[in-house]
Amino acid sequence: MTTYFFDRVGKGRSEYDYKGRAFQSLDKARQLAELIALDLGIEADGTWFGWSVDVFDARGTKFFSIPVVAPELAAA
Secondary structure (H helix, E strand, O other): OEEEEEEEEEOOEEEOOOOOEEEOOHHHHHHHHHHHHHHHHOOOOOOOOOOEEEEEEOOOOEEEEEEOOOHHHHOO
16 A cells, blocks of 8 residues: 555645555545545635645655646536
8 A cells, every 4th residue: 555645736835735545556546636626626716726636655756636627627
C-alpha cells in the first residue's frame, strides 16, 4: 500500500493534506482525486473553480493534477 496526499492548489495558495490515504493502486488514488474535485466543483458560489487536486506520495512525487470545474463541464 502506498500513501497518497491530496493537496488543493490554486489562486496563489495551497491547502495541504497532511494525513494522506493509503491505496493499493494509483488508479484508486486518481478516483478519489476526481471525486474530491467534483465535490469541490459543486459548491454553489464557485469558490474552488480554477483550483486543482494534486496527488503526491510521501517523497513529494507528483503523479497528477485534477482540475476543479463546474459540474456541467465535468460531464463533458
